[in-house]
Amino acid sequence: MKTILVTGGTGFLGSNLCIRLINEGNKVICIDNNYTGRLDNVKSIIDNPNFTFIKHDICEPLEIDEHINQIYNMACPASPPAYQGKYSIKTTKTCVLGTINMLELAKKHNATILQTSTSEIYGEPIVHPQTENYRGNVNPIGIRACYDEGKRCAESLFFDYHRQEEVDIKVVRIFNTYGPKMNPNDGRVISNFICQALSGQNITIYGDGHQTRSFCYVDDLIEVIIRMMNSEKGFTGPVNIGNPNEFTIKELAEMVINKIGNNSKVIYKDLPSDDPTQRKPDITLAQTKLNWTPKIQLNEGLDKTIQYFKTQINLFRKD
Ligand code: UDP
Numbered sequence: 001m002k003t004i005l006v007t008g009g010t011g012f013l014g015s016n017l018c019i020r021l022i023n024e025g026n027k028v029i030c031i032d033n034n035y036t037g038r039l040d041n042v043k044s045i046i047d048n049p050n051f052t053f054i055k056h057d058i059c060e061p062l063e064i065d066e067h068i069n070q071i072y073n074m075a076c077p078a079s080p081p082a083y084q085g086k087y088s089i090k091t092t093k094t095c096v097l098g099t100i101n102m103l104e105l106a107k108k109h110n111a112t113i114l115q116t117s118t119s120e121i122y123g124e125p126i127v128h129p130q131t132e133n134y135r136g137n138v139n140p141i142g143i144r145a146c147y148d149e150g151k152r153c154a155e156s157l158f159f160d161y162h163r164q165e166e167v168d169i170k171v172v173r174i175f176n177t178y179g180p181k182m183n184p185n186d187g188r189v190i191s192n193f194i195c196q197a198l199s200g201q202n203i204t205i206y207g208d209g210h211q212t213r214s215f216c217y218v219d220d221l222i223e224v225i226i227r228m229m230n231s232e233k234g235f236t237g238p239v240n241i242g243n244p245n246e247f248t249i250k251e252l253a254e255m256v257i258n259k260i261g262n263n264s265k266v267i268y269k270d271l272p273s274d275d276p277t278q279r280k281p282d283i284t285l286a287q288t289k290l291n292w293t294p295k296i297q298l299n300e301g302l303d304k305t306i307q308y309f310k311t312q313i314n315l316f317r318k319d
């Protein structure tokens with residue numbers, strides 16, 4: 001039995017990971033300050049004797065007595081409205097101070113540590129689809145920079161701890177992901193569109209809707225994160241993980257309207273600054289090194305996600 005620490009464990013991805021790790025018979029220590037995570041996400045495992053929740057902000061050092069085998073570093077506000085709003089400075093602190101604290105913890109425990117980096121490190125990509133050796137095009141002073149530059153710095157810290165301190169590291173770059181346990185109010189496109197349609201409101205497209213994203217269903221993503229953590233020693237990544245099927249935001253809106261209907265119409269709002277025009281992962285490395293390909297396509301994944309949001313719609317805030 002492994003003891004596995006998950007930071008950001010009550011968030012969307014963290015909670016899906018904690019549940020899977022518990023179901024596979026591991027001991028899980030879940031760390032979160034619950035700024036954007038929700039305890040409700042882990043309610044199905046909260047009484048499991050192998051599961052421990054510690055309310056803690058990783059910007060502060062963390063001591064754990066029990067020996068830890070693996071650390072998944074997932075803590076960070078991840079939706080643009082969260083990291084561009086009241087948590088912008090906190091986002092950089094979490095990426096930098098929080099990552100240093102977790103790398104120190106990994107060093108002390110001789111644990112393997114995995115960083116959930118992001119496609120945002122590519123900024124407004126000029127190379128399309130994005131491969132891991134593309135160095136990106138980030139505006140360092142824009143409203144997304146706290147996240148983009150924070151996550152870039154976290155990657156650099158990971159590789160310095162690997163070179164200088166011999167910490168066993170793994171880095172994945174996550175592209176847009178959706179599915180159950182998303183917060184209905186986090187402001188991301190899939191949660192917004194589904195909750196707007198379910199509550200009979202208009203669907204808000206930012207800009208002209210021609211920008212693209214490639215959406216990965218959460219179960220596929222959790223599978224590859226676990227594969228990466230348990231990959232051969234010395235294979236550090238970074239590895240792009242996501243579903244390479246690319247859609248315009250307009251196409252996504254049409255799919256949601258076709259599935260839910262409810263008289264919702266599309267309305268157009270201003271595009272936030274530095275909103276990337278296109279995004280699609282090249283996943284050749286994940287396919288060859290981790291023997292992984294996403295299985296659930298958007299049509300099926302949206303149906304599962306709509307079912308989930310039907311149970312959450314009373315929480316959806318109408319602005
Ligand atoms: N978006 C939109 N309407 C919304 C929320 C988002 O048109 O209600 C757009 C957003 O401007 C971006 C894309 O959808 O172009 C994906 O946004 P999201 O916040 O989900 O993730 P991002 O990939 O930008 O981090």
